[in-house]
Amino acid sequence: MYDFVVIGGGSGGLACAKEASQLGQKVAVLDFVKPSTQGTKWGLGGTCVNVGCIPKKLIHQAALLGHSIQDAKYYGWNIPSDITHSWESMCDNVQNYVRSLNWGHRVQLKDKNVEYINAVGTLVDKHTVKTVDGKGKERLLSTDNIVIAVGGRPRLPDIPGALQYSITSDDLFWMTKPPGKTLVVGASYIALECGGFLTGLGFDTTVMVRSILLRGFDQQMANHIGDYMSNNGTKFLRECIPTEIKKTSTGQYSVTYSDKNKNTHNDMFDTVLMAVGRNAVTGSVNLENIGVELDTTSKKVIGGYKNNSERSSIDNIYAIGDVLYNKPELTPVAIKAGKLLAQRLFNNQTQAMDYQNVPTTVFTPIEYGCVGLSEESAVEKFGEENLEIYHAFYKPLEYAMVTERDVSQCYIKLICERQSPHTVLGLHLLGPNAGEVIQGFSVAVRNGISYEGIINTVGIHPTCAEEIVKLNISKRSGLDPTVTGC
Numbered sequence: 001m002y003d004f005v006v007i008g009g010g011s012g013g014l015a016c017a018k019e020a021s022q023l024g025q026k027v028a029v030l031d032f033v034k035p036s037t038q039g040t041k042w043g044l045g046g047t048c049v050n051v052g053c054i055p056k057k058l059i060h061q062a063a064l065l066g067h068s069i070q071d072a073k074y075y076g077w078n079i080p081s082d083i084t085h086s087w088e089s090m091c092d093n094v095q096n097y098v099r100s101l102n103w104g105h106r107v108q109l110k111d112k113n114v115e116y117i118n119a120v121g122t123l124v125d126k127h128t129v130k131t132v133d134g135k136g137k138e139r140l141l142s143t144d145n146i147v148i149a150v151g152g153r154p155r156l157p158d159i160p161g162a163l164q165y166s167i168t169s170d171d172l173f174w175m176t177k178p179p180g181k182t183l184v185v186g187a188s189y190i191a192l193e194c195g196g197f198l199t200g201l202g203f204d205t206t207v208m209v210r211s212i213l214l215r216g217f218d219q220q221m222a223n224h225i226g227d228y229m230s231n232n233g234t235k236f237l238r239e240c241i242p243t244e245i246k247k248t249s250t251g252q253y254s255v256t257y258s259d260k261n262k263n264t265h266n267d268m269f270d271t272v273l274m275a276v277g278r279n280a281v282t283g284s285v286n287l288e289n290i291g292v293e294l295d296t297t298s299k300k301v302i303g304g305y306k307n308n309s310e311r312s313s314i315d316n317i318y319a320i321g322d323v324l325y326n327k328p329e330l331t332p333v334a335i336k337a338g339k340l341l342a343q344r345l346f347n348n349q350t351q352a353m354d355y356q357n358v359p360t361t362v363f364t365p366i367e368y369g370c371v372g373l374s375e376e377s378a379v380e381k382f383g384e385e386n387l388e389i390y391h392a393f394y395k396p397l398e399y400a401m402v403t404e405r406d407v408s409q410c411y412i413k414l415i416c417e418r419q420s421p422h423t424v425l426g427l428h429l430l431g432p433n434a435g436e437v438i439q440g441f442s443v444a445v446r447n448g449i450s451y452e453g454i455i456n457t458v459g460i461h462p463t464c465a466e467e468i469v470k471l472n473i474s475k476r477s478g479l480d481p482t483v484t485g486c
């Protein structure tokens with residue numbers, strides 16, 4: 001008998017389970033990792049820790065460091081010309097760090113009195129969860145409340161050879177051999193981040209784009225990212241889709257693809273990385289049979305019942321994180337939603353999760369951080385005539401002496417209501433440490449800061465972030481937005 005069973009031990013599930021236990025509930029969390037299509041497996045903690053944010057950011061950092069080594073000679077460092085990078089040693093260190101996080105999660109669950117069950121969870125009815133562990137041993141758990149936090153897994157396109165020969169982000173960070181010449185299929189967060197760091201580590205990398213870059217994001221910013229990546233060595237195949245992958249006798253993969261005119265092309269790669277989106281893994285949980293409403297296409301849980309974003313169509317069953325329909329797929333969103341849900345269920349709190357103005361960063365070689373509306377969404381919602389958009393191209397001081405640095409895409413855009421009080425609707429930043437900068441500004445934006453509130457703030461000199469509080473050229477004015485000097 002449990003008060004609370006959480007199915008899925010990722011970002012959301014672990015946070016929710018620990019919070020509920022701290023509030024005096026008897027809690028179990030189930031987590032089981034089905035191996036990837038290429039057989040990769042990992043430990044407790046879910047996508048973020050094992051095959052997402054953490055290994056991705058560490059490898060992004062590895063690529064940035066490589067670039068910094070090139071810059072260092074301008075700062076007086078004598079850098080030998082034959083510096084090399086070892087994929088094996090980087091991955092060893094990343095994987096050891098990830099394993100330490102797996103262990104840390106287990107210790108925390110124990111400390112917080114949450115029972116961890118390394119088994120697949122399936123619903124028998126609205127109060128019973130069946131668990132099946134790796135050896136096939138079954139248990140039945142009775143519980144008052146259930147949280148579905150099973151997240152998602154990478155999708156593969158339905159083309160010959162994709163299942164056998166391509167890898168996904170579930171495999172990349174655990175590869176023991178360097179990927180070599182790589183084709184990345186997809187053009188969103190995962191594709192551009194992976195394409196960016198692979199280029200930065202010196203691999204011949206091609207990104208195959210079906211339509212546009214970063215659908216849903218501000219397209220001016222997305223195109224600046226594309227330009228920066230192209231200028232820095234990533235190849236792009238625009239408006240192309242793969243149609244077949246074959247393995248050759250040399251061990252390489254022969255990829256056939258077609259362009260927008262339906263012309264067929266072919267190229268050879270050492271690795272094909274599919275980053276074409278993720279599917280919710282609700283299939284194994286038997287949700288539909290017990291009446292939990294799922295979105296028919298994405299198979300995600302539809303929430304929002306009884307005015308509660310995380311409550312499903314069955315009263316005592318909730319969903320958080322990537323598996324919840326129509327919500328941002330981000331770690332801090334899953335964590336916050338999980339904690340708030342536990343507080344509402346077991347501590348008489350009323351605070352709901354606010355899914356608006358969630359800041360995010362795409363960790364491409366030039367980082368892109370944003371909060372609020374894209375220019376397209378702002379125009380659609382408010383009309384162009386009701387907006388004032390301030391912008392600036394700026395040059396980070398750290399790159400000023402480095403002649404090879406391409407800074408033409410370092411850009412800021414602040415979208416405000418034209419009418420007083422000139423509320424800020426969106427802030428977009430391309431440049432170094434964009435995530436760090438936008439995290440700070442997002443506090444102000446979600447609290448309704450105005451344009452005046454931003455520009456009346458004194459800057460910190462010399463930083464990139466100060467360029468935001470100095471913004472004074474509007475797009476409407478047509479004036480040159482290039483920042484010159486101090």
Ligand code: FAD
Nearest residue numbers: 008010011012032046047048052121151321322329330331
């Ligand atoms: P998950 O973390 O996916 O956890 C679900 C867990 O449930 C998994 O361990 C799964 O194996 C387990 N499970 C599934 N079914 C069952 C079952 N029936 N029984 C038992 N266990 C089950 N977000 C950011 O905020 N910043 C980033 O920089 C970032 N980078 C990313 C990079 C990549 C490559 C990827 C793939 C994602 C990235 N994300 C990032 C997104 C982030 O990882 C997810 O939003 C987050 O992990 C979602 O958490 P979750 O709890 O919903 O699910």
Ligand code: NDP
Nearest residue numbers: 157186187188189190210211215275276277329361362363
């Ligand atoms: P998305 O669903 O965001 O993007 C899928 C991409 O694949 C699109 O570019 C899409 O193109 C393309 N695509 C889809 N099907 C095909 C196909 N058959 N052939 C070729 N291209 C195809 O998925 P991601 O996997 O990039 O990211 C999933 C989520 O993970 C994100 O929404 C994000 O929330 C989270 N994440 C967060 C990160 C961060 O915070 N930094 C980093 C990485 C992931 P089209 O536009 O034409 O449909």
